[in-house]
Amino acid sequence: MFLLYDLLFLIYAILYLPYLLITNRGYAGYAIRFGFFPPSIQKRVKGMANIWVHAVSVGEVMVAEGFIEQLRKKFPSYQLVLTVTTKTGYALALKRLQHSAVVIPSPLDFSFVAGRFSDLINPKIYIAAETEIWPNLYVQLYRKRIPIAVINGRISDKSFDCYKIIGFILKGVLSRVSVWCMQTPQDAGRILALGAEASRVFVTGNLKFDGLTRFSQGSSGQLTSAHGELWWVAGSTHPGEEDIVLDVYAKIIKENSNWRLVIAPRHIERADKIIELATHRGFKALKFSHILNHGEKRDLDKAVIVVDTIGHLRSLYAKASLVFVGKTLRVGGGQNIIEPSFYGKAIIIGPRSENFRDIVSCFKERNALVQVKDDQAFETAVRDLCADPAKREAQGARAREVVCANQGATLRSIARLEDYLK
Numbered sequence: 001m002f003l004l005y006d007l008l009f010l011i012y013a014i015l016y017l018p019y020l021l022i023t024n025r026g027y028a029g030y031a032i033r034f035g036f037f038p039p040s041i042q043k044r045v046k047g048m049a050n051i052w053v054h055a056v057s058v059g060e061v062m063v064a065e066g067f068i069e070q071l072r073k074k075f076p077s078y079q080l081v082l083t084v085t086t087k088t089g090y091a092l093a094l095k096r097l098q099h100s101a102v103v104i105p106s107p108l109d110f111s112f113v114a115g116r117f118s119d120l121i122n123p124k125i126y127i128a129a130e131t132e133i134w135p136n137l138y139v140q141l142y143r144k145r146i147p148i149a150v151i152n153g154r155i156s157d158k159s160f161d162c163y164k165i166i167g168f169i170l171k172g173v174l175s176r177v178s179v180w181c182m183q184t185p186q187d188a189g190r191i192l193a194l195g196a197e198a199s200r201v202f203v204t205g206n207l208k209f210d211g212l213t214r215f216s217q218g219s220s221g222q223l224t225s226a227h228g229e230l231w232w233v234a235g236s237t238h239p240g241e242e243d244i245v246l247d248v249y250a251k252i253i254k255e256n257s258n259w260r261l262v263i264a265p266r267h268i269e270r271a272d273k274i275i276e277l278a279t280h281r282g283f284k285a286l287k288f289s290h291i292l293n294h295g296e297k298r299d300l301d302k303a304v305i306v307v308d309t310i311g312h313l314r315s316l317y318a319k320a321s322l323v324f325v326g327k328t329l330r331v332g333g334g335q336n337i338i339e340p341s342f343y344g345k346a347i348i349i350g351p352r353s354e355n356f357r358d359i360v361s362c363f364k365e366r367n368a369l370v371q372v373k374d375d376q377a378f379e380t381a382v383r384d385l386c387a388d389p390a391k392r393e394a395q396g397a398r399a400r401e402v403v404c405a406n407q408g409a410t411l412r413s414i415a416r417l418e419d420y421l422k
Helices: 002-022 030-034 039-045 058-074 087-097 111-121 135-143 157-165 167-174 185-194 241-255 268-280 288-294 313-319 338-342 354-365 375-386 389-405 409-421
Strands: 050-055 079-084 102-105 125-129 148-153 179-182 201-203 230-237 259-265 285-287 304-306 322-325 346-349
Touching (some): 039 102, 039 111, 058 125, 058 409, 079 087, 087 102, 125 409, 135 148, 135 167, 148 409, 157 167, 167 185, 179 185, 179 409, 185 201, 230 241, 230 313, 230 375, 241 268, 259 313, 285 288, 346 389, 354 389, 375 389
Parallel strands (some): 050 125, 079 102, 125 148, 230 259, 259 304, 285 304, 322 346
């Protein structure tokens, strides 16, 4: 079975290579993903008492940051090795975690590559952030009697449907996982339905509610607000959403010129396109990197700011007076609403948040979030909140309360792993 999997994965890798080159998603050290380790990495990792943590992209790196911090406090004798898959996630991990962990690209899931990684790192335990299932890697770790754990586990509707199709193959892989720390009872039920052993599945909560207290104002300190200026931050936006946001913003500033729009696309390579959309509508537009690198005079204080950097969205949320979280009006699935909630911000999302259904429900039950049904309702909600500071403040305060009530998942998850690390 795994020979066939290797073959299918090879075909996928060959087909994916042109896309990787065209979109410039490769990065320095990418050869490590094939199991070619430079001597410097081998020297740092080989023979050490390692804990291996894996994170796919930016969101998982954010989760891993707080988790790694707590692991280091609880088990200081271990070295942390963090593997990351995507270019943006790897860059963020190097920036924020290189002093806390050995950061390297993650292995491609070929059997021989997985074997080389598990031989070199030889961890006390392997921990995957969110539900990352790599059959060859899991088999290699299991053969070496290395425990496998999943933290912050979740299974979206789409993933669940896909996993059910290959359930007869997946069950054998899932049985090799020692601990499943799932976000919600629904996530736990889904992993059980796919074949995980009941005695190994636990509901520990969502780690994204934890770890936000490390925010530093300095990361966006050069982008200062003028007196009385109000920021509307549109975060994690996707194609089609910027058009809607810009059109609504054009109406907002006619009613109150103190509002300023900041757009942070989910994929920063789209920044130039968004600049084009803004200028086409008559707005001045400025890249966030320009402000960070050069500073900016107040003669552009009405410019639309387009974020083209990684790792600053949290600090921008902290400065906001109103937040829209994207991938909810177009594309669908949703993005993380916990970060702006932590800072007590009034938040609006669109109707398509199925990947975060349980989190959204928590906020809606407390009237701590506005979810609209369509574009017209979105405009109405934005204009309503922009015009009512008391309503914004009250909604933000309720959002903050929801976050505080749901914290503690990090320590609960670590408690489930203690037996493997003592």
